[in-house]
Amino acid sequence: MSSNTNAPVKHKSISYAKWGYLFISPFFVVYIFCSLVPLFSTFYSAFFEDYMDGLKHVGPTFVGFENFVTLFTPKSSGSIDIINYAGNTMIMWIMGAVPQIVFALLLAVIFTSERMKIKGQTFFKTVIYMPNLIMASAFAMLFFTLFSNVGPINQMLTANGGEIFEFFNNKWSARSIVAFINFLMWFGNTTILLMAGIMGIDQSLFEAASIDGATSVQVFFRITLPLLMPIIIYVVITALIGGLQMFDVPQIISSGKGSPNNTTKTLVMALNNYIGTSKNYGMAGTVSIVLFIITGVLSFVVFRTTEPKKEKKGGKK
Amino acid sequence: MKKRIMAGLLAAASVLAVAGCSNSGSGSTTTTTAAPAATTAAPSGGDTTTAAPADTTAAPAAPASEEGGVFNIYAWNEEFKGFFEKYMPGYDASAETLDGIKVKWTINPSDNGVYQDKLDQALQANASAAADDKVDMFLAEADYILKYTDSDYTLDVSTIGVSQVPTEYQYTVSAASDANGKIKGVSFQCCPSALIYRRSIAKEVLGTDDPDAVQGQLDSWDKFDAVAAKAKDLGYYMTASFAETYRVFSNNADSAWVTGGELTMPSAISQWIDQADTYLKNGYTLTSGIWGDEKNAQMFADGKTMCFFGPAWYFNFCMGNAQDPEKGCSGDWAICKGPQGHFWGGTWMLAATGTDNGATVAKVMKAFTENEEVCENLIVNEGQFTNNKTVNEKFANDPSFGSDFLGGQNATAVFCGMTDSIVWANATIYDQLLNEGLQTYILDYYTGNCSKDEALQNFYGYINEKYPAIVTP
Numbered sequence A: 001m002s003s004n005t006n007a008p009v010k011h012k013s014i015s016y017a018k019w020g021y022l023f024i025s026p027f028f029v030v031y032i033f034c035s036l037v038p039l040f041s042t043f044y045s046a047f048f049e050d051y052m053d054g055l056k057h058v059g060p061t062f063v064g065f066e067n068f069v070t071l072f073t074p075k076s077s078g079s080i081d082i083i084n085y086a087g088n089t090m091i092m093w094i095m096g097a098v099p100q101i102v103f104a105l106l107l108a109v110i111f112t113s114e115r116m117k118i119k120g121q122t123f124f125k126t127v128i129y130m131p132n133l134i135m136a137s138a139f140a141m142l143f144f145t146l147f148s149n150v151g152p153i154n155q156m157l158t159a160n161g162g163e164i165f166e167f168f169n170n171k172w173s174a175r176s177i178v179a180f181i182n183f184l185m186w187f188g189n190t191t192i193l194l195m196a197g198i199m200g201i202d203q204s205l206f207e208a209a210s211i212d213g214a215t216s217v218q219v220f221f222r223i224t225l226p227l228l229m230p231i232i233i234y235v236v237i238t239a240l241i242g243g244l245q246m247f248d249v250p251q252i253i254s255s256g257k258g259s260p261n262n263t264t265k266t267l268v269m270a271l272n273n274y275i276g277t278s279k280n281y282g283m284a285g286t287v288s289i290v291l292f293i294i295t296g297v298l299s300f301v302v303f304r305t306t307e308p309k310k311e312k313k314g315g316k317k
Numbered sequence B: 001m002k003k004r005i006m007a008g009l010l011a012a013a014s015v016l017a018v019a020g021c022s023n024s025g026s027g028s029t030t031t032t033t034a035a036p037a038a039t040t041a042a043p044s045g046g047d048t049t050t051a052a053p054a055d056t057t058a059a060p061a062a063p064a065s066e067e068g069g070v071f072n073i074y075a076w077n078e079e080f081k082g083f084f085e086k087y088m089p090g091y092d093a094s095a096e097t098l099d100g101i102k103v104k105w106t107i108n109p110s111d112n113g114v115y116q117d118k119l120d121q122a123l124q125a126n127a128s129a130a131a132d133d134k135v136d137m138f139l140a141e142a143d144y145i146l147k148y149t150d151s152d153y154t155l156d157v158s159t160i161g162v163s164q165v166p167t168e169y170q171y172t173v174s175a176a177s178d179a180n181g182k183i184k185g186v187s188f189q190c191c192p193s194a195l196i197y198r199r200s201i202a203k204e205v206l207g208t209d210d211p212d213a214v215q216g217q218l219d220s221w222d223k224f225d226a227v228a229a230k231a232k233d234l235g236y237y238m239t240a241s242f243a244e245t246y247r248v249f250s251n252n253a254d255s256a257w258v259t260g261g262e263l264t265m266p267s268a269i270s271q272w273i274d275q276a277d278t279y280l281k282n283g284y285t286l287t288s289g290i291w292g293d294e295k296n297a298q299m300f301a302d303g304k305t306m307c308f309f310g311p312a313w314y315f316n317f318c319m320g321n322a323q324d325p326e327k328g329c330s331g332d333w334a335i336c337k338g339p340q341g342h343f344w345g346g347t348w349m350l351a352a353t354g355t356d357n358g359a360t361v362a363k364v365m366k367a368f369t370e371n372e373e374v375c376e377n378l379i380v381n382e383g384q385f386t387n388n389k390t391v392n393e394k395f396a397n398d399p400s401f402g403s404d405f406l407g408g409q410n411a412t413a414v415f416c417g418m419t420d421s422i423v424w425a426n427a428t429i430y431d432q433l434l435n436e437g438l439q440t441y442i443l444d445y446y447t448g449n450c451s452k453d454e455a456l457q458n459f460y461g462y463i464n465e466k467y468p469a470i471v472t473p
Helices: A006-014 A018-047 A066-071 A081-112 A121-133 A136-146 A151-161 A170-198 A201-209 A216-244 A248-253 A266-274 A281-306 B002-022 B034-044 B079-087 B111-124 B147-151 B170-175 B197-205 B211-217 B221-233 B245-252 B267-281 B293-297 B314-316 B358-369 B372-382 B389-396 B410-414 B431-446 B452-466
Strands: A048-053 A057-064 B071-075 B101-107 B137-140 B185-187 B192-198 B307-310 B334-335 B347-351
Touching: A018 A048, A018 A281, A048 A066, A057 A281, A066 A281, A081 A121, A081 A170, A081 A216, A081 A266, A081 A281, A081 B293, A136 A170, A136 A248, A170 A216, A170 A248, A201 A216, A216 A281, A248 A266, A266 A281, A266 B111, A266 B452, B071 B079, B071 B111, B079 B101, B079 B314, B079 B358, B079 B372, B111 B137, B111 B431, B137 B147, B137 B358, B147 B170, B147 B185, B147 B347, B170 B185, B170 B410, B185 B358, B192 B197, B192 B314, B192 B410, B197 B211, B197 B221, B197 B334, B211 B334, B221 B267, B245 B267, B245 B431, B267 B431, B307 B314, B314 B410, B334 B410, B347 B358, B358 B372, B372 B389, B389 B410, B431 B452
Parallel strands: B071 B101, B071 B137
Antiparallel strands: A048 A057, B137 B347, B185 B347, B192 B307, B192 B334
8 A cells, every 4th residue: 555655645635534523522511410411320320229308318229120110000089190291291392392393484484585575583483482582480470470369460450350260270271371382482493594504595496386377376386385394303303302301390389389289290300309408319310301202202203204205296406 | 315314413413402402501402312311410519509519709808707718508499598587696787798708609490399399409519619608507497407417417416506595486486406416507597377357347247347356257277167157148259279177187187197107198188178179169169279370369459358378478478469559458467366276387497417517506596586676676677576485475565566558456476376376296208299299289280270189199199209218198
């Protein structure tokens, strides 16, 4: 090889890659130590009994799968808490995420429409993104006050001769408030992502469609939506991951108790109960694993079902 | 294929990105990996925001003694802080120092056990914390003081030169003593809890607002129930929260919540569950929690509620609405013993093991129990009932002393007559969340969201999550 004078030159031309690795390495170092190691240690702690009883440390004692058994043991009424919590989380997520994505899609299409050419776009984009800048807990406090039995909403109801409606003692109104806050906080973010996606689509396709006489609805369903699919998948999966970890809003609204009747209690709230007071690493680790599995399975399902079929005609990128 | 890789990368990136965020702490998204991160980080003191409060100011001029430079106090509300800043001898409000030592407060709400959690973390890290970050003194409430007195994280106060004085009420000393009788803290309050009623409503319902006459008509639960019905007929609520009478029952319970690691509901609590049920069904009370806005709104002049229950700290700390100059009704209140004597709450000062400000802790403890001037200020200006018999009795026996808020009534005299009935018994380290949790979960039964059994199961489930050591029914 050394006799070949061309080889070293060729080699030099691709050696820039090492700088790339160097520049991305800090992230991986931090990720390994701050996320990956804790991730494995969570799996590890799930097999131990390890908590504080008051200020006394109990364990760690290896207990095998006992924590999982505890977690999935039905109550005397027959229901299993962790499954309820997973159900609550999904219900509240869907209640918020579906309108969030639909609304964001609509706004993204409007903002990027060449025909409408909306003025003051930057202003609107800033405004719709604004709720995301407010802390979720602050939002939750605000809505808690708004919808409380003595809050302005109930004052309006009673001013017109109505009865007080106890929003936080009705499971659907309580869940709706949680979902609405999440929707309000995240639709701006989603809109911006989807707009970026739409702007990435070749404008000539839209022009060609309008020359061919396609209506806006046709353009949306035949061009925008199929070509936007990868971004939509990304949006759905990130929203799903965020949604499964729903915590702060229901936590604040129900003081960590998932009122009424545990219907707003999410998986992470349960996790927080385990880890908060008694530092119960065993059970908290177990809940984390369940959450991890659910997230993985659901992401896979979303990924699979939304992936465009290969043999589908048109829309080839 | 390329597209699939791309989508996969995007998905992976999202997981990574969200996971990356998690390390920044309690952001809006807590993630699968956030929990483990917290799990492992916490014991090593990773949660720096709470475990080790950062020093906010530069070290002050060297204090006179050998005391540490920063006096760290942990508390769950601003109440004591207010008293401390106003009345503590030697406190310099502008520099926030006590005898040249910087005073630093760390306040976390007690709701859902947050205060205890943060405090526990700090206490466990106290031995290894930097001198200026060490917890020196912390406050504890009746519901969980046992957890701290019964541990090595608190000092026997005799080691810092504080001993029991005869002016203290015995129950406050019993509550702060560990199993071996060592005194671990002192209370600056004595908290017999009274029935606080609206004079104008009492006149309408009972025909009188004289405390003795009102007491005569409300001195048993049967009479209380009868009056509740009468009040309802006249368009008034008897109480403003279904949990208003909870403490009257729970602090008179004849058994502990938890014995030998097993949870058994004291019969007094079962009685309360039935009473609250009846009261809500009959419209005698509201679904508001004991700290709820709806209940507090009932303290305004246009409120329709006759009775509240609370100790001396209640006037200042919970009845702000009643004292509101515009919408309130100061002067339209009075107190009497009510159906059953009881106590509620109380704030004990405890010295944390490892403190580098032992002498300062002792000084504060003594000031708020033995210093008559401080105690007098607490009574006259703050409407408190102090843990100093001499001072309390001085005001109780002063016929000219009375509270404007209570229409001139001498509350101190009423409270003095109630102290003997306070017994410290049946406390457990779990009481706060048991009391708080039961009140929240049982409400779901009252509001028709579930059966009583389901509500109790939810409550037990919550306790299992919070306290794995407790075996629930």
